[in-house]
Amino acid sequence: MTIVETPEPRQMMVVYSRADRIFRRIVTGGALTSLLLLGFITAFLVMRSTETFREFGLDFITGSEWFSAGEDPLGGAVEGAVEEVDKSVFSIGPMIVGSLVVALIAMLIAVPLSIGGALYIEFYAPRSIYRVLVSLLDLAAAIPSLIFGLWGIQVFTAIGVRWATLLNDRLSFVPIFSVEFENFGRSPFVAGCVLAALVVPITTSVSREVYSRTPRDLIDTCFALGGSKWGAIRSVVMPYGKSGVIAGAMLGLGRALGETVAIYLMLNLVFRYSFEILDSAGGNVASMIALKFGEATDKEISALIASGLVLFIITLIVNMIASSIVARTTPRA
């Protein structure tokens, strides 16, 4: 009997030369800068908004009053209003709810349209115009939101108001469709429609991308079994692309929640909880920031930054959900 000595397995290790180490350090530094930038933004927003949160606490999120007591832009209090200075009240409850309501309206309209659009481009459009449609879709996603806002006000409002009137006429027994004053312009409904138009290209192009990756074999199998086109779409394409569509919708939702100018132009901001979507009174955090920013006092700026933080957190959560869905379910090519 002989004892065979097994040699120790060699440790494989990478030794980087000095030049490589410097290179890696520089690149890592660049990546870390991007990382720190977001951290810095977050830290800064938190820091600047502590003052507001400390003063108003949870009321900042639930309350519905925004009042900035007179304060001289130069820093001193306006004469005769000295006692008023501390009476400033800032809270953005209706704005948060309004943001969610408008975004929800937009998504309710945009998601079916996007699914229809994506299915049409991938499976129904004639091959001759397929490429044209895909490039047009990409271009549509690049139209600045300001132009959507202009179009919304000068072109779409007339149509939107007519739809709103119709809804109000026929369905006013449903609480959300009743209004106090029959003035339907600049209402959450009309703004939501414009926002839907803005979101559709984004959601459509993500969904189309996923649908186009459906394995051809599966679709052909479905046809071979005697399925119709709709049958193939329903039983193969839609289940396959479901997570992609959800991710696209979440991306669109993030965009809809953070949208500023289009809503600024399309919506009356009112600090009052309101669920009457046809009434020309709504709320939106992002456009509220743009609106109040112009003549804001220092204290109000802090409150605006706090609102920005709230908005930031909401969109961050939405986006993280979206990217984790994408990461988890991206079909391997």
Added chain:
Amino acid sequence: MSTVASSSQLTTAEPRRPWAVSRSTRLLGFGRILAFAIAAFFATIFTPLANVDGWAVAFLLINLAWVIGIASKLGAKERRDAVLRVVITSLAVLAFVPWLSILVTVILKGYRAIYPGYFVSDMRTSTPDDELNIGGAGHAIVGSLIMVAIATVVTLPLGILTGIYLTEVRGRLTFLVRFIVQSMAGVPSVVAGLFLFATVVKSMGQYSGLAGGLALAVLMLPTVSRTAEEVLKLVPDDIRSAGYALGARQWRTALLVVLPTVRAGLSTAAILGVARVIGETAPLLLTSLNTNGFVWNPIGGTVASLPTYIFAMFMYGTDYSNARAWTGSLVLLALVFFFFIIARRLGNKSALKANANRRK
């Protein structure tokens, strides 16, 4: 083959495509749609449906009714298929109509105020309400380009470094960096503006093009680094191995072998980022505001930009200022599309190159 060739009575059969739609069927379909369109027009006259949207609804309903009528002879499966074809097609039309309408509106309303001077003159000596043949948006175009240039200069190195980190270096933080950069794409533009206002504008004591450019950079960074990563991922590993096999260290491989193969792709990344931010309005309203004249100095106070110019002209609210706003939109849209098409061209070229590499 040979037997066929030897037979003397050889006739070549015309290839036939029995499944192809014949000319008459196509004409019939076209005529049907025309008839429905006219019927829908009459429906808008005689029923409560009114206007363009009413016409569209009527057209859809007539189409649907016809399909259901035709399909009633078929089985359940075919009927559902036919009905859903109409439904999906009309959903797609609805999805495409708004921005086709935007395109048409911008062109129709925008060409009114265009004259050569629009691109070179500013608004110092004219009010928004002046005749359309004086004044222009030259200062706004210049301001936009300066701010976008600042954003690009800041973002491009950072974005490319991030891309290299994620694909070449692959350090311990890869997952975190990718996750954070992706969620950064969700920073609302107005929040980026607030951030730069409270840091740069406050500390400099004045609004400036620099602050505007940096705000745009925050929004541009995710687009650039994600596109850079995607492009670098396309480089086949063979090329890297070839670099190592020739004795190159990692830095030489990355800088002299990998990066040059994706030059076009990286330009695409930059241009896509530019197209993404050039139309941003909200951050500029908070950082660079607007002004009436040319400003070349990015740290010398307020700077005009196309979006804020459009916004200001629109808010002014007269007929002439409105026309100026639409013309500004036309210029802005043309710029966005211009960048976008260049990016696509470059992107296609680099994709071809990557494929060619792969085939070798």
